[in-house]
Amino acid sequence: MLRLLILYTALAAGANMGVAAEIDFDAAKAGGLELAAGNGEPVSGTVFTDPEGGEHSLADYAGQVVLLNFWATWCAPCREEMPALNSLQKELGGEDFQVVTIATGRNPQPAIDKFFTEAEIDALPVLLDPRQKLAREFGVVAMPATILIDRDGNEAARMMGPADWASDTAKAVVNQLTAP
Numbered sequence: 323m324l325r326l327l328i329l330y331t332a333l334a335a336g337a338n339m340g341v342a343a344e345i346d347f348d349a350a351k352a353g354g355l356e357l358a359a360g361n362g363e364p365v366s367g368t369v370f371t372d373p374e375g376g377e378h379s380l381a382d383y384a385g386q387v388v389l390l391n392f393w394a395t396w397c398a399p400c401r402e403e404m405p406a407l408n409s410l411q412k413e414l415g416g417e418d419f420q421v422v423t424i425a426t427g428r429n430p431q432p433a434i435d436k437f438f439t440e441a442e443i444d445a446l447p448v449l450l451d452p453r454q455k456l457a458r459e460f461g462v463v464a465m466p467a468t469i470l471i472d473r474d475g476n477e478a479a480r481m482m483g484p485a486d487w488a489s490d491t492a493k494a495v496v497n498q499l500t501a502p
Contacts, residue, residue: 345470345479345498353491360470360477365390366459370424370451373431378449380471383420387499388471389487391423392451392462395433399484400466404443406488411445414493418473418500421487426451426462472499 350357369377380388391407393400404423411421423446425434434448451457460469460480468487470479478499486492 345495347479350491350495353489353494355481355485355489355491355495356483357470357479357481357495360479362476362478364475365469365471365477366456368456368459370449370456373434373448373450380422380475383422383471384475385473386417387419387473387496389419389421389496390460390469390471391421392426392457392460392465392467392469393423394425394427394465395429395437397465401437401441403466403484403487404437404446405441406486406492408441408443408445409488410492410496413488414496414500415445419496421446422449423447424449424451424456426454426457426465428452470495470499 345357345359347357347359365380367379367381369379371377380390389407389410391403393404395401407421407423415421425448429450429452437443438446438448454462457467460467462482464482466482466484468481468485469477472478479495
Protein backbone atom coordinates (compact mmCIF):
# COMPACT_ATOMS: atom_id res chain seq x y z
CA MET A 323 0.00 0.00 0.00
CA LEU A 324 2.81 2.39 0.88
CA ARG A 325 4.48 1.70 -2.47
CA LEU A 326 1.27 2.58 -4.32
CA LEU A 327 0.96 5.80 -2.35
CA ILE A 328 4.55 6.73 -3.23
CA LEU A 329 3.97 5.85 -6.90
CA TYR A 330 0.78 7.94 -7.13
CA THR A 331 2.45 10.84 -5.34
CA ALA A 332 5.38 10.73 -7.77
CA LEU A 333 3.04 10.57 -10.77
CA ALA A 334 0.97 13.47 -9.48
CA ALA A 335 4.09 15.55 -8.84
CA GLY A 336 5.37 14.79 -12.32
CA ALA A 337 2.05 15.69 -13.87
CA ASN A 338 1.91 18.94 -11.93
CA MET A 339 5.42 19.87 -13.04
CA GLY A 340 4.42 19.34 -16.63
CA VAL A 341 1.34 21.49 -16.22
CA ALA A 342 3.30 24.24 -14.46
CA ALA A 343 5.44 24.86 -17.54
CA GLU A 344 2.46 25.32 -19.86
CA ILE A 345 0.85 28.63 -20.73
CA ASP A 346 -2.72 29.29 -19.63
CA PHE A 347 -3.83 30.81 -22.94
CA ASP A 348 -7.35 31.56 -21.68
CA ALA A 349 -6.01 33.57 -18.73
CA ALA A 350 -3.54 35.35 -21.00
CA LYS A 351 -6.34 36.33 -23.37
CA ALA A 352 -8.55 37.48 -20.50
CA GLY A 353 -5.62 39.63 -19.35
CA GLY A 354 -5.19 41.27 -22.75
CA LEU A 355 -2.44 39.12 -24.29
CA GLU A 356 -3.66 37.64 -27.57
CA LEU A 357 -1.17 34.78 -27.54
CA ALA A 358 -1.47 31.94 -30.01
CA ALA A 359 0.00 28.53 -29.35
CA GLY A 360 3.39 28.09 -30.95
CA ASN A 361 4.18 25.29 -33.34
CA GLY A 362 6.21 23.44 -30.67
CA GLU A 363 9.11 22.99 -33.06
CA PRO A 364 12.76 23.84 -32.40
CA VAL A 365 13.59 27.43 -33.28
CA SER A 366 15.95 28.45 -36.05
CA GLY A 367 19.71 28.46 -35.73
CA THR A 368 19.98 31.40 -38.12
CA VAL A 369 22.63 33.91 -37.18
CA PHE A 370 21.88 37.54 -36.29
CA THR A 371 24.39 40.20 -35.32
CA ASP A 372 25.20 42.89 -32.80
CA PRO A 373 26.26 46.42 -33.83
CA GLU A 374 29.94 45.42 -33.80
CA GLY A 375 29.28 42.59 -36.27
CA GLY A 376 29.46 39.81 -33.69
CA GLU A 377 27.37 36.78 -34.62
CA HIS A 378 24.72 35.32 -32.34
CA SER A 379 21.97 32.72 -32.55
CA LEU A 380 19.11 31.60 -30.37
CA ALA A 381 21.31 28.68 -29.29
CA ASP A 382 23.16 31.28 -27.17
CA TYR A 383 20.12 31.17 -24.84
CA ALA A 384 19.95 27.37 -24.47
CA GLY A 385 18.24 26.33 -21.24
CA GLN A 386 16.50 29.68 -20.81
CA VAL A 387 13.00 30.82 -21.60
CA VAL A 388 13.22 33.58 -24.21
CA LEU A 389 10.79 36.29 -25.20
CA LEU A 390 12.00 37.06 -28.73
CA ASN A 391 10.72 40.36 -30.06
CA PHE A 392 11.11 41.55 -33.64
CA TRP A 393 10.89 45.32 -33.91
CA ALA A 394 11.96 48.31 -36.02
CA THR A 395 12.81 51.94 -35.29
CA TRP A 396 10.19 53.13 -37.79
CA CYS A 397 7.41 50.98 -36.23
CA ALA A 398 5.31 53.14 -33.87
CA PRO A 399 3.72 50.19 -31.98
CA CYS A 400 7.19 48.65 -31.56
CA ARG A 401 8.53 51.85 -30.06
CA GLU A 402 5.49 52.05 -27.79
CA GLU A 403 5.95 48.55 -26.34
CA MET A 404 9.74 48.67 -25.96
CA PRO A 405 9.71 50.34 -22.49
CA ALA A 406 7.46 47.52 -21.21
CA LEU A 407 9.87 44.92 -22.62
CA ASN A 408 12.71 46.77 -20.88
CA SER A 409 10.78 46.67 -17.58
CA LEU A 410 10.05 42.97 -17.98
CA GLN A 411 13.75 42.24 -18.55
CA LYS A 412 14.71 44.32 -15.50
CA GLU A 413 12.20 42.53 -13.28
CA LEU A 414 12.37 38.92 -14.48
CA GLY A 415 15.50 38.68 -16.64
CA GLY A 416 18.29 36.45 -15.38
CA GLU A 417 19.50 32.88 -15.56
CA ASP A 418 16.04 31.47 -16.38
CA PHE A 419 14.60 34.15 -18.65
CA GLN A 420 15.74 36.72 -21.22
CA VAL A 421 14.01 39.32 -23.36
CA VAL A 422 15.80 39.30 -26.71
CA THR A 423 14.92 42.19 -29.01
CA ILE A 424 16.02 42.08 -32.64
CA ALA A 425 15.74 45.08 -34.94
CA THR A 426 14.76 43.57 -38.26
CA GLY A 427 15.09 45.20 -41.66
CA ARG A 428 16.58 48.64 -42.21
CA ASN A 429 17.34 50.17 -38.84
CA PRO A 430 20.30 52.57 -38.94
CA GLN A 431 22.43 52.27 -35.81
CA PRO A 432 22.16 56.01 -35.01
CA ALA A 433 18.35 55.70 -35.03
CA ILE A 434 18.48 52.71 -32.67
CA ASP A 435 20.90 54.50 -30.34
CA LYS A 436 18.77 57.65 -30.33
CA PHE A 437 15.59 55.70 -29.59
CA PHE A 438 17.19 53.65 -26.81
CA THR A 439 18.49 56.86 -25.20
CA GLU A 440 15.22 58.80 -25.52
CA ALA A 441 13.10 55.89 -24.25
CA GLU A 442 15.63 55.02 -21.53
CA ILE A 443 15.98 51.46 -22.80
CA ASP A 444 18.88 50.18 -20.73
CA ALA A 445 18.26 46.46 -20.13
CA LEU A 446 17.69 45.16 -23.66
CA PRO A 447 20.27 44.00 -26.17
CA VAL A 448 20.84 45.72 -29.49
CA LEU A 449 20.67 42.86 -31.98
CA LEU A 450 20.15 43.09 -35.71
CA ASP A 451 18.53 41.08 -38.50
CA PRO A 452 19.10 43.54 -41.38
CA ARG A 453 18.19 41.13 -44.19
CA GLN A 454 15.18 39.82 -42.22
CA LYS A 455 16.33 36.24 -42.63
CA LEU A 456 15.45 35.21 -39.06
CA ALA A 457 12.19 37.17 -39.14
CA ARG A 458 11.17 35.45 -42.38
CA GLU A 459 11.96 32.03 -40.90
CA PHE A 460 9.57 32.83 -38.06
CA GLY A 461 6.91 33.96 -40.54
CA VAL A 462 6.98 37.57 -39.35
CA VAL A 463 4.94 39.66 -41.78
CA ALA A 464 4.25 42.66 -39.53
CA MET A 465 5.82 44.14 -36.44
CA PRO A 466 6.01 43.97 -33.59
CA ALA A 467 6.07 40.21 -33.45
CA THR A 468 6.88 38.25 -30.32
CA ILE A 469 7.81 34.58 -30.03
CA LEU A 470 8.00 32.81 -26.67
CA ILE A 471 10.60 30.05 -26.65
CA ASP A 472 10.69 27.38 -23.95
CA ARG A 473 13.82 26.09 -22.18
CA ASP A 474 14.17 23.29 -24.74
CA GLY A 475 14.42 25.80 -27.60
CA ASN A 476 10.91 25.17 -28.95
CA GLU A 477 8.35 27.76 -29.98
CA ALA A 478 5.79 27.84 -27.15
CA ALA A 479 3.64 30.81 -28.19
CA ARG A 480 3.55 33.83 -30.44
CA MET A 481 1.84 37.16 -30.68
CA MET A 482 1.57 39.52 -33.60
CA GLY A 483 1.10 43.13 -32.58
CA PRO A 484 1.95 45.16 -29.51
CA ALA A 485 1.37 44.17 -25.90
CA ASP A 486 1.95 45.47 -22.41
CA TRP A 487 4.80 43.12 -21.56
CA ALA A 488 5.19 44.70 -18.11
CA SER A 489 1.63 43.71 -17.15
CA ASP A 490 0.79 41.18 -14.47
CA THR A 491 -0.61 38.94 -17.20
CA ALA A 492 2.66 38.96 -19.15
CA LYS A 493 4.62 38.26 -15.96
CA ALA A 494 2.29 35.35 -15.18
CA VAL A 495 2.96 33.87 -18.65
CA VAL A 496 6.73 34.16 -18.10
CA ASN A 497 6.38 32.61 -14.65
CA GLN A 498 4.38 29.72 -16.12
CA LEU A 499 7.12 29.04 -18.67
CA THR A 500 9.96 29.33 -16.15
CA ALA A 501 8.27 27.21 -13.46
CA PRO A 502 10.34 24.16 -12.50
